[in-house]
Amino acid sequence: MAIKIQNITKQFGDFRAVDDVSFEIEHGQLVAVLGPSGSGKSTILRIIAGLETPDSGEVFLTGEEATDIPIQERNVGFVFQHYALFKHMTVWDNVAFGLEVRKVPKEKIQSRVDELLKLVQLSGYSRRYPSQLSGGQRQRVALARALAPEPKVLLLDEPFGALDSKVREELREWLRRLHDEMHVTSLFVTHDQEEALEVSDKVVIVNKGKIEQIGSPQEVYKHPKTPFVTSFIGPVNVVPGRLFGSHDETTYVRPHEIDLTYDVPEGKGGKVLPALVRRLNHVGANVKVDLELADGNTLQVHLTPERLSELSLVEGEQVFVSPKEMKVFTEDYTI
Amino acid sequence: MAEKKLFSFSEKGAKLRVVLISVVVLYIGVLVVAPLSALVRAVLLSDVGSLGKVLLQPDVFYAFGLTLALALAAVVLNTFFGLIVAWVMVRHHFPGKKFLNGLIDLPFAVSPVVVGYVLFLLFGRDGWFGSLDNWIGIPILFSWPSMLAATVFVSLPFVIREVMPVLQEIGTDQDQASYTLGANQWQTFWRVLLPSIRWGLLYGMTLTFARSLGEFGAVFVVSGAITQQTETATLFIYRSVEEREYLAGYSVALILAGLSFCILFLIEYLKKKEEKRLTHGH
Amino acid sequence: MKTGKSRLLSRSLRITAITYLVVMLVLPLLALFSDSLSEGIVSFWKNMSQPVALHALKLTLITASVMAVVNAIMGTITAYVLTRYSFFGKSLLSSLVDIPFAIPTLVTGVMLVILYGPNGVVGTWLKEVFNLQVVFAPTGILLALLFVGLPYVVRSVQPVLHEVDVDQEEAASTMGASTWLTFRRVLFPALRPAILSGTLLSFARALGEFGSVVVVAGNIPMYSQTASVYIMGEIESQNQVAASSMSVVLLTLSFATILFVDWYTRDKSLEAGEVPEVAEV
Numbered sequence: 037m038a039i040k041i042q043n044i045t046k047q048f049g050d051f052r053a054v055d056d057v058s059f060e061i062e063h064g065q066l067v068a069v070l071g072p073s074g075s076g077k078s079t080i081l082r083i084i085a086g087l088e089t090p091d092s093g094e095v096f097l098t099g100e101e102a103t104d105i106p107i108q109e110r111n112v113g114f115v116f117q118h119y120a121l122f123k124h125m126t127v128w129d130n131v132a133f134g135l136e137v138r139k140v141p142k143e144k145i146q147s148r149v150d151e152l153l154k155l156v157q158l159s160g161y162s163r164r165y166p167s168q169l170s171g172g173q174r175q176r177v178a179l180a181r182a183l184a185p186e187p188k189v190l191l192l193d194e195p196f197g198a199l200d201s202k203v204r205e206e207l208r209e210w211l212r213r214l215h216d217e218m219h220v221t222s223l224f225v226t227h228d229q230e231e232a233l234e235v236s237d238k239v240v241i242v243n244k245g246k247i248e249q250i251g252s253p254q255e256v257y258k259h260p261k262t263p264f265v266t267s268f269i270g271p272v273n274v275v276p277g278r279l280f281g282s283h284d285e286t287t288y289v290r291p292h293e294i295d296l297t298y299d300v301p302e303g304k305g306g307k308v309l310p311a312l313v314r315r316l317n318h319v320g321a322n323v324k325v326d327l328e329l330a331d332g333n334t335l336q337v338h339l340t341p342e343r344l345s346e347l348s349l350v351e352g353e354q355v356f357v358s359p360k361e362m363k364v365f366t367e368d369y370t371i
Numbered sequence: 372m373a374e375k376k377l378f379s380f381s382e383k384g385a386k387l388r389v390v391l392i393s394v395v396v397l398y399i400g401v402l403v404v405a406p407l408s409a410l411v412r413a414v415l416l417s418d419v420g421s422l423g424k425v426l427l428q429p430d431v432f433y434a435f436g437l438t439l440a441l442a443l444a445a446v447v448l449n450t451f452f453g454l455i456v457a458w459v460m461v462r463h464h465f466p467g468k469k470f471l472n473g474l475i476d477l478p479f480a481v482s483p484v485v486v487g488y489v490l491f492l493l494f495g496r497d498g499w500f501g502s503l504d505n506w507i508g509i510p511i512l513f514s515w516p517s518m519l520a521a522t523v524f525v526s527l528p529f530v531i532r533e534v535m536p537v538l539q540e541i542g543t544d545q546d547q548a549s550y551t552l553g554a555n556q557w558q559t560f561w562r563v564l565l566p567s568i569r570w571g572l573l574y575g576m577t578l579t580f581a582r583s584l585g586e587f588g589a590v591f592v593v594s595g596a597i598t599q600q601t602e603t604a605t606l607f608i609y610r611s612v613e614e615r616e617y618l619a620g621y622s623v624a625l626i627l628a629g630l631s632f633c634i635l636f637l638i639e640y641l642k643k644k645e646e647k648r649l650t651h652g653h
Numbered sequence: 654m655k656t657g658k659s660r661l662l663s664r665s666l667r668i669t670a671i672t673y674l675v676v677m678l679v680l681p682l683l684a685l686f687s688d689s690l691s692e693g694i695v696s697f698w699k700n701m702s703q704p705v706a707l708h709a710l711k712l713t714l715i716t717a718s719v720m721a722v723v724n725a726i727m728g729t730i731t732a733y734v735l736t737r738y739s740f741f742g743k744s745l746l747s748s749l750v751d752i753p754f755a756i757p758t759l760v761t762g763v764m765l766v767i768l769y770g771p772n773g774v775v776g777t778w779l780k781e782v783f784n785l786q787v788v789f790a791p792t793g794i795l796l797a798l799l800f801v802g803l804p805y806v807v808r809s810v811q812p813v814l815h816e817v818d819v820d821q822e823e824a825a826s827t828m829g830a831s832t833w834l835t836f837r838r839v840l841f842p843a844l845r846p847a848i849l850s851g852t853l854l855s856f857a858r859a860l861g862e863f864g865s866v867v868v869v870a871g872n873i874p875m876y877s878q879t880a881s882v883y884i885m886g887e888i889e890s891q892n893q894v895a896a897s898s899m900s901v902v903l904l905t906l907s908f909a910t911i912l913f914v915d916w917y918t919r920d921k922s923l924e925a926g927e928v929p930e931v932a933e934v
Binding site: 384387388392394395396398402403404405406409410413455456458459460463465473474475476477478479480481483486488490491493498523524527556586588591605608609612620624628631634635636639 | 659667669685748755757758759760767775832854858864867880881897900903907911915
């Protein structure tokens with residue numbers, strides 16, 4: 037195991053930021069810790085780095101107990117949310133810093149820094165200062181700086197949080213490729229489910245200081261274990277009461293896992309519901325259809341443009357709703 | 372109609388502008404420029420020979436030497452302790468912090484005479500530290516230790532007050548980054564923290580130096596003003612004026628004023644540099 | 654982070670800081686207060702109610718107050734001119750404003766005596782034409798205090814003026830408000846805290862001013878002797894209780910002023926949403 041944390045708890049005043057959290061990460065994986073803001077995900081990352089001390093629990097890095105090892109000796113690479121580049125140093129000096137404080141020989145520093153700057157595609161920028169770089173470039177310098185001392189694990193706190201959406205997408209693809217090249221065990225924190233699902237090998241979903249689910253992106257998307265995960269990962273229709281059956285349950289259906297028909301499809305007897313088409317929205321790759329069920333609940337369905345033209349739907353029409361996939365949780369779950 | 376109003380306003384505005392600028396120029400002219408030129412004129416009107424004679428007195432050299440030594444020592448002490456105090460005030464939490472923080476401004480408020488007098492009380496024969504001089508073997512009152520204490524006291528807030536906001540602003544990210552990269556606290560201080568606060572610190576040190584150079588009241592009380600022993604530049608000026616040795620007093624005053632100007636320009640330069648760094652930093 | 658070594662360092666830094674402040678600031682304060690009350694509150698009162706002491710205190714308060722009022726008005730105008738207008742020699746004027754911060758106050762006193770003294774050009778002229786004696790009189794004290802206090806209001810108002818949009822003023826004046834009304838209703842409320850804190854700081858400073866005053870005032874008891882010069886005299890004549898009593902009064906007045914400013918401005922900055930505390934390391 038590259039990283040293992042066991043029963044970690046951390047309290048700030050009255051606020052329990054991390055509540056008995058345990059998980060393991062294998063060598064070479066790229067793992068996302070996903071959760072809304074205030075869920076304790078950054079605190080977990082900072083505890084692994086040694087920037088915070090847990091109230092209880094243990095941290096293991098590459099198999100060794102690291103809970104009481106000072107930050108300096110943990111040899112983790114940390115990329116801060118706002119990069120925390122040294123403003124008074126050039127790009128080159130920033131990347132070289134971790135090697136210089138370890139008294140690595142000069143020639144070795146030179147070649148390692150050059151290699152890293154090439155890797156992050158900033159070779160021509162070595163003499164610039166952080167203030168002369170764009171957000172994306174700063175992010176890459178921060179990454180190169182964290183990688184320079186060849187850390188055992190790489191930790192990234194909201195690595196793309198401060199960037200605009202276009203740069204963000206480019207960078208996360210790039211991070212994935214970089215990771216495939218370097219194979220450094222990496223753990224990153226994000227509140228963006230799309231980012232987590234797209235980039236990582238494994239997702240740890242946290243909410244209110246607790247782990248909700250751990251699994252591959254496929255798993256957490258296809259088989260969410262809790263109402264929180266279901267509604268946090270991707271758009272979902274939340275319908276109070278069971279769509280087909282008893283009352284004290286809530287049904288979760290993803291908008292694109294619903295089909296619409298004019299007639300009751302054969303063999304699907306009890307699994308369809310009548311509904312009224314309220315509104316069609318053609319913006320984006322899918323057409324969004326707002327429906328009203330007989331009991332007054334609303335439902336959103338995403339259809340491909342092809343399916344829509346097959347159906348030739350009109351607002352105000354009556355249709356039948358047939359969910360292809362749905363999740364039912366008993367009601368005492370709160371989201 | 373609206374246009375006319377705007378026009379009349381701007382005409383009125385132009386008139387107001389001339390009036391206000393004239394008032395300010397006149398005020399600062401009378402208050403600052405006139406006395407300064409009077410001092411320059413008084414010194415320049417004298418002949419070079421007598422000017423050279425008064426300035427080459429050993430008393431003058433001694434006084435300047437002592438003033439510089441005291442000011443430099445005050446800068447060293449207040450930089451060292453000021454950095455620690457600023458750090459603790461920004462990064463630590465402890466009961467009584469607010470009280471201490473308010474107290475830091477005390478030297479800005481206290482009359483220099485009172486400062487001197489308090490030291491006089493502390494180190495005097497019946498004072499709380501009255502026997503300290505026997506103990507360490509050198510005299511404190513009417514000697515350099517109490518003069519240094521007075522100088523350090525009056526210039527205490529500058530480094531602290533300049534460094535605190537800078538420390539506040541840079542936050543903890545950069546030193547945490549430094550730790551994760553394997554640097555120890557010593558390396559982090561010298562290579563990350565100190566360079567980040569250097570302009571604020573330098574600015575505070577310059578202010579400390581300027582304030583120390585010109586200190587008069589507190590040093591006057593504790594020094595005894597003994598020629599060539601405890602006589603600083605300001606004490607020399609005072610004695611000269613009292614003894615009607617006007618040329619000596621005025622010329623040393625002019626040199627001290629000149630020194631202050633140089634420091635003032637240095638401060639303005641540092642300020643610009645700091646502003647540039649701030650706008651650059653975005 | 655909180656390993657044994659770093660905790661030790663952190664603790665020793667804190668102890669050093671607190672010890673330094675206590676030795677340098679708290680101890681002297683305690684010494685002064687205990688000395689002034691060493692012979693009881695009665696002798697403290699007796700000393701303070703002597704005519705010479707009372708007059709010195711009164712003169713100090715009056716000159717400092719007059720200075721504060723003049724300084725508030727002229728400082729605000731100066732700040733306005735320096736931020737809103739551009740004209741030839743502006744940066745020189747701006748540098749001149751800082752001179753009183755840099756120049757030793759004793760030198761200030763000497764300069765004023767040269768100019769306005771009995772042998773000075775302006776001094777003789779004023780004496781002959783208006784029969785006005787500036788130096789060795791309360792007027793000289795006022796002049797010295799004005800010089801020393803000049804930068805305080807200007808430098809505290811300037812940044813605020815920078816923040817206030819010219820648009821607001823222009824909007825008010827296009828709505829037909831007169832210049833005076835614009836100032837009173839739009840600009841002044843925004844500037845008031847800065848003017849007040851600058852003025853009070855210069856007032857506190859003026860209460861204790863010594864170097865310039867001792868040269869300019871002539872120090873005639875019951876006429877031109879200020880509180881700090883009075884203390885000096887009492888020290889020289891070894892009248893400790895008198896010196897201590899006046900010191901306590903002076904220190905209390907000026908420190909209370911400074912603390913008020915501190916509290917007043919901090920309150921404002923908190924309202925503006927600043928978060929002053931950073932996590933402890």
